[in-house]
Structure formats: structure tokens, C-alpha cells
Amino acid sequence: MGRFESPGGADRMRRFARALSADPVETLLYLPEELSRHREHPVAYDVDTAWEEHLHDLLGAPWPCPEAPHAAELWGSVEQELHDRGLAFGRHTYGGYSDADESLARAVRCVVLHRHAEVVVETGVARGVISRYVLEALEQNGRGHLWSIDLPHPFRPGLHPETGAAVPTRQRRAWSYIEGSSRRRLPRLGRQLGRVDVFVHDSLHTARNTRFEMDRIGRILAPDGVMLIDDISTHQGFALWTRAATGVTSLVCPSADGEGLFGVVCASGA
Numbered sequence: 001m002g003r004f005e006s007p008g009g010a011d012r013m014r015r016f017a018r019a020l021s022a023d024p025v026e027t028l029l030y031l032p033e034e035l036s037r038h039r040e041h042p043v044a045y046d047v048d049t050a051w052e053e054h055l056h057d058l059l060g061a062p063w064p065c066p067e068a069p070h071a072a073e074l075w076g077s078v079e080q081e082l083h084d085r086g087l088a089f090g091r092h093t094y095g096g097y098s099d100a101d102e103s104l105a106r107a108v109r110c111v112v113l114h115r116h117a118e119v120v121v122e123t124g125v126a127r128g129v130i131s132r133y134v135l136e137a138l139e140q141n142g143r144g145h146l147w148s149i150d151l152p153h154p155f156r157p158g159l160h161p162e163t164g165a166a167v168p169t170r171q172r173r174a175w176s177y178i179e180g181s182s183r184r185r186l187p188r189l190g191r192q193l194g195r196v197d198v199f200v201h202d203s204l205h206t207a208r209n210t211r212f213e214m215d216r217i218g219r220i221l222a223p224d225g226v227m228l229i230d231d232i233s234t235h236q237g238f239a240l241w242t243r244a245a246t247g248v249t250s251l252v253c254p255s256a257d258g259e260g261l262f263g264v265v266c267a268s269g270a
């Protein structure tokens with residue numbers, strides 16, 4: 001969750017210049033995203049406080065969910081493992097971004113488990129909390145693969161060694177990490193895969209980037225596919241996309257700490 005932090009003018013320029021010389025293509029692709037923020041506005045959504053039950057309804061899965069205790073255990077393990085390695089965990093601990101929210105992680109796990117998803121794509125990895133939740137669910141189902149597109153934080157190279165830290169070695173066989181921005185990498189991955197069962201957006205949370213990713217995945221979303229889109233409250237991207245879409249059902253869900261919102265889109269067959 002979150003956005004690149006906004007340090008003061010001189011510091012910001014220095015970081016930008018460093019990023020530009022390290023990766024001119026990605027840094028220049030980022031500029032229109034930054035400019036697009038001037039046109040963003042928050043959306044007053046109708047938040048569904050019973051979202052978890054309604055999501056299970058849409059998935060045709062039992063409620064209360066028998067998987068709930070395992071999700072809570074997994075959260076504790078991830079937190080402990082990162083702590084043991086001396087890594088931070090939580091909101092705003094990743095250069096202005098945050099590790100995944102617990103409610104989003106739980107929703108993602110249930111969708112992958114209950115849908116028996118085989119083709120899962122995510123954008124935005126950071127320490128890899130959502131990646132871990134997806135890979136645990138795929139392992140439990142005994143099949144499936146996760147493709148994760150991630151642009152390591154352009155302005156904080158010191159964080160790069162932490163990328164995917166929550167994903168254990170044994171689970172990496174079912175994981176393809178693709179480095180680069182979603183603007184650059186998603187179109188080709190979409191063409192290669194041809195179908196996506198579950199998509200998770202947790203990369204750059206601008207309206208422009210969110211709609212771009214939803215458009216790209218929307219074209220190849222399986223008839224019973226599901227998209228989970230993080231951090232939708234600060235811009236209009238999710239609202240505009242869902243308003244224009246046909247044959248989908250959407251939910252707006254509160255984050256575990258109540259600070260943000262995430263959205264779920266289920267294709268009509270879901």
C-alpha cells in the first residue's frame with residue numbers, strides 16, 4: 001500500500017537524478033504517473049463491512065470459512081520470520097509503501113484456494129507477503145503458478161535485497177519474478193499467458209496505473225476470474241473501471257487497520 005514517499009525538494013531531486021542514471025527507461029515511465037496525480041481525487045465508496053461473507057458467497061465457498069485459522073497462523077509466521085531476519089514489517093515500512101494488509105492477504109488466499117486458481121498474476125512484490133499467501137494456497141491446492149511483476153523501489157536501492165524475503169526457497173518453483181514496471185512487463189506477460197484466474201494489483205497506486213493494469217487483465221480474465229485491487233480510496237481508478245465494466249460484480253472492502261480500502265471484482269461466472 002502507499003506511494004513513494006515525498007521527501008523535501010533537494011533530496012527528492014537527488015533521488016530522482018540517481019534513479020534516472022540507474023534506470024532511465026523506468027524513471028521516465030514513472031513521470032506521467034507522477035503528473036497524473038494532480039488529477040486524482042478520493043472516492044466515497046459504499047464500504048461493505050460484511051465483505052468476507054459476501055466474497056465467500058460469490059465464490060460459492062462455505063461461511064464461516066474453515067480456512068480462517070490457518071490464514072491467521074500464516075500471518076503470525078510471516079511476521080516472526082521477517083522479524084527474525086531483522087526486517088521491518090507493516091504499514092509505511094517500505095520507502096513510503098507498506099507491506100500487504102492482513103485483510104487483503106486473507107482475501108487473496110481464500111480466492112486462490114476456493115477458486116482452485118492455476119494462473120495467478122500480481123503486481124508489486126516488496127517483501128512478498130501476498131506472494132507468500134498465494135504460493136501457500138497454490139501449494140495447498142497442489143497446482144498452479146504465480147507470476148509477479150515488480151519494479152524494485154526506484155528511489156530506495158537499499159531495500160532491493162528485501163524483495164520477496166517472505167517467500168521461502170521451497171515455494172520458488174511455482175513462482176516467476178519479473179523485474180520491471182507493470183506498464184512495461186504486463187502486456188507481454190498477458191499475451192504469453194492468454195488467461196488469468198486471479199489478479200492482485202499492489203504496485204503503483206495511481207488511478208492511471210490501476211486502470212492500465214485492470215484493462216490489461218480484464219481482457220484475459222477467466223470467465224470465473226477474480227481481481228483484487230489494493231488501495232482504491234485515494235484515487236478514482238477502481239470506480240471508473242468498475243463503472244464501465246459489464247458482467248462483473250464488485251465489492252469494496254476495508255483494510256484490517258481501517259486505514260484503507262481494497263476492491264474485489266468477480267467476473268460474471270464467478
Ligand SMILES: C[S@@+](CC[C@H](N)C(=O)[O-])C[C@H]1O[C@@H](n2cnc3c(N)ncnc32)[C@H](O)[C@@H]1O
Nearest residue numbers: 001099100124126129130151153181182202203
Ligand atoms: C505496496 S508495495 C507491495 C506490497 C506487497 N504486495 C506485499 O505483499 O507486501 C508496492 C511494490 O510495488 C513496486 N512498484 C512500484 N511501482 C511499480 C510499477 N509501476 N510496477 C510494478 N511494481 C511497482 C514497489 O517498488 C513495491 O515493491
